[in-house]
Amino acid sequence: MENGKVAVVKPQSEARLAILELAHIMSVPTSLNAVLKMKVPEAIWQGGKNTPLSASQILSIVRPNGGGDAENLQRILRLLTTYTIFVEDLSSNGERKYSLTDVGKALVPDDHGLTCASFFVQHHQDPYLRAWPLVGDAVEDPTVEPFEKLHGEAAYAYCTKGPEEMSLFYASMSGMSLPYMREMLENYDGFKGVETLVDVGGNSGVSLNMIMNKYPNILKGINFDLPDMISSAPQYPGITHVGGDALESVPAGDAIFIKVSLSL
Numbered sequence: 001m002e003n004g005k006v007a008v009v010k011p012q013s014e015a016r017l018a019i020l021e022l023a024h025i026m027s028v029p030t031s032l033n034a035v036l037k038m039k040v041p042e043a044i045w046q047g048g049k050n051t052p053l054s055a056s057q058i059l060s061i062v063r064p065n066g067g068g069d070a071e072n073l074q075r076i077l078r079l080l081t082t083y084t085i086f087v088e089d090l091s092s093n094g095e096r097k098y099s100l101t102d103v104g105k106a107l108v109p110d111d112h113g114l115t116c117a118s119f120f121v122q123h124h125q126d127p128y129l130r131a132w133p134l135v136g137d138a139v140e141d142p143t144v145e146p147f148e149k150l151h152g153e154a155a156y157a158y159c160t161k162g163p164e165e166m167s168l169f170y171a172s173m174s175g176m177s178l179p180y181m182r183e184m185l186e187n188y189d190g191f192k193g194v195e196t197l198v199d200v201g202g203n204s205g206v207s208l209n210m211i212m213n214k215y216p217n218i219l220k221g222i223n224f225d226l227p228d229m230i231s232s233a234p235q236y237p238g239i240t241h242v243g244g245d246a247l248e249s250v251p252a253g254d255a256i257f258i259k260v261s262l263s264l
């Protein structure tokens with residue numbers, strides 16, 4: 001004990017195990033990305049039920065024309081079971097079947113078509129993954145973000161590169177944000193009396209639209225985001241999309257709303 005602090009020393013074997021896990025940790029998000037791209041959670045959730053399925057049953061759903069290696073898929077599912085995405089049932093004949101945990105269910109589109117899967121897939125597109133090995137460069141030179149250093153453009157610019165990237169980013173934001181927005185609107189009533197509301201970094205405008213649907217006193221919504229980001233934004237009643245850079249200035253309103261998710 002030194003200066004009132006207790007030093008907790010892990011047994012060395014535990015420490016080595018922790019390092020082993022860290023050395024292979026990349027296998028977890030990359031495996032999850034693979035099953036999301038194959039739409040495995042949807043296959044298990046078919047018909048609105050969490051039906052335990054074997055790897056070969058899953059393959060027959062996600063690849064109706066055949067093909068694919070069930071044994072390797074099972075390896076991936078077992079790995080993700082240890083990270084609470086799937087639950088494994090082992091039957092007496094040795095067959096392993098997989099269903100979804102609550103985390104796994106959050107990766108299936110809900111009744112509104114919203115899913116957290118898009119957020120995960122969007123963050124694991126190749127250009128982002130390839131920027132991570134440069135994370136240490138940000139210590140050497142903090143003036144250029146690793147993504148920009150590698151690709152010559154900012155990460156947000158990549159999101160708006162083409163229609164596919166754009167719609168994946170919109171889906172990523174709404175899939176993650178709208179469930180939080182619903183809860184926020186159930187518990188927060190600070191929009192009463194507001195007539196003009198500005199959402200800074202509002203993305204597609206979907207959150208602002210949700211607020212305005214609940215508060216008809218908001219007559220004018222301004223969805224403010226980077227010009228390319230709003231270029232394909234859908235039209236919502238009462239909402240004007242305004243392009244600009246929040247680091248320079250933001251439009252005026254009775255209230256300003258800003259919501260972001262934290263990341264590195």
Ligand SMILES: C[S@@+](CC[C@H](N)C(=O)[O-])C[C@H]1O[C@@H](n2cnc3c(N)ncnc32)[C@H](O)[C@@H]1O
Nearest residue numbers: 173177201202203225226229245246247259261
């Ligand atoms: C993490 S997203 C959050 C989107 C939305 N507020 C939500 O919670 O779903 C951040 C948003 O801020 C926008 N943004 C980033 N830098 C900005 C800037 N300098 N000026 C305006 N918008 C910006 C991005 O284009 C993106 O739509």
